[in-house]
Amino acid sequence: MSRRTWQRPLGAGGRDATRAQVVEAIDRTAPETKEELACTVGISEQYLSELLQELKAADVVRKGYVVDDSALYDNSRHISKLYGSNTSVAEIVSNEEIDDHGTxxxxxxxxxxxxTTRQYDAARAAFLGESVEHSAKTLESLTNERYSAVLAELKSYTLTTDWPGNRVAADLSTIATNLEIVGDRACFIADVADREGTDANGTVGERMADIFASGARINEYFSRILFDCDLAVHRQLRDEEETVHRDLDELFELVTAYDPDMYGHLVTVTRALERAIYYWVDAAELAVQIHSGLQPDHVEI
Known part of the structure; x- marks a missing residue:
């Protein structure tokens, strides 16, 4: 999973801010000695020793100056307003205690x-020869607009949040980027279907319809994890992912029975569909980590 580096905001003070600087310095520079770490943070070794004792007691830092990612997220409750929530987006929005940026x-x-879900549905309709009110391409400008709005808000969120809150912001940025890529892949599938035409009849069409349906269910599970903190559905998401894996393998074997032109066309579409589903699964993995502090098994697609 990709991680973006978000700069720590200026102006923070106090012991809590210094502790955050210590963890940040360890995470970014991997110092070999206490002297090197104290110099990087700009504090005395004695003061550093006091802070390290607190951080080790909280299991945020282990021996050898290594940051424990699980404990890091666990101690970001006051920063990540998503963390540990078991309420829906609507309920979160109505909670006056929630930070404005988080909301x-x-x-x-x-x-x-x-x-992006509408784009995916439009791509499925284009491939299966169904009518749709708005094509995936028509919706692309709206996707770009909403994607830019998320990044702009995350920038503001980062500038007003102490590290390691920027770790959470980086994960949210990756989730937003994954969604934008899903929309992009949907446009590609729809363009290929419009340009080349498809034969959605028979066994191949049925298999493709099944894979599109599995992708939609994976998106639903991702949404429940991120917006409703329904971590229990992660197991169902992984089961669905395994089903998609198997269906894709079987489809690739099946399309070899077609002539090269048809085979190439189907490979192009299924590869784009495969990547769209991958980015939903990857986003779900990040959402699980944001909420629980635990990193689930990596995606398989």
Whole structure:
């Protein structure tokens, strides 16, 4: 999974801010000695020793100056307003105690997910020869607009949040990017279907319809994990992912029975579909980590 580096905001003070600087320095520079770490942070070794004792007691830092990612997320409750929530987006938005930026990020991500889902449905309809009110390409400008809005809010979120909150912001940025890529892959599938035409009849068409349906279910599971903190469905998502894996393998074997032109066309579409589903699964993995502090098994597609 990709991680973006988000700079720590200026102006923070106090012991808590210094502790955050220590963890940040360890995470970014991997110092070999206490002297090197103290110099990087700009504090005395004695003061550093006191802070390290607190961080080790909280299991945030292990021996050898290594940051424990699980504990890091666990201690980001006051930063990540998504963390540990078992409420829906609507309930979160109505909670006055929730930070304005956290609420706005959730709302914007929800809006982005809704339009990329419409693009995916439009791509499925294009391949299966069904009519659709708005094509995936027509919706692309709306996707780009909502994607830009998420990134702009995350930038503001980062500038007003102490590290390691920027770790959470980086994960949310990756989730937004994954959704934008899903929309992009949907446009590609629809373009290929319109340009080349498809034969959605017979066994191949049925298999493709099944894979599209599995992708839609994976997107639903991802949304429940991110917006509703329904971590229990992660197991169902993994089961669905295994089903998609098997269906794709069987489809590749099946299409070899066609002539080279038809085979190439189907490979192009199925590869784009495969990548769209991958980015939903990857986003779900990040959402699990944001909420639980635990990193699930990596995606398989």
């Amino acid at each position: 706005e990020v959730l709302e914007l991500l929800d809006r982005l997910e809704s339009v």
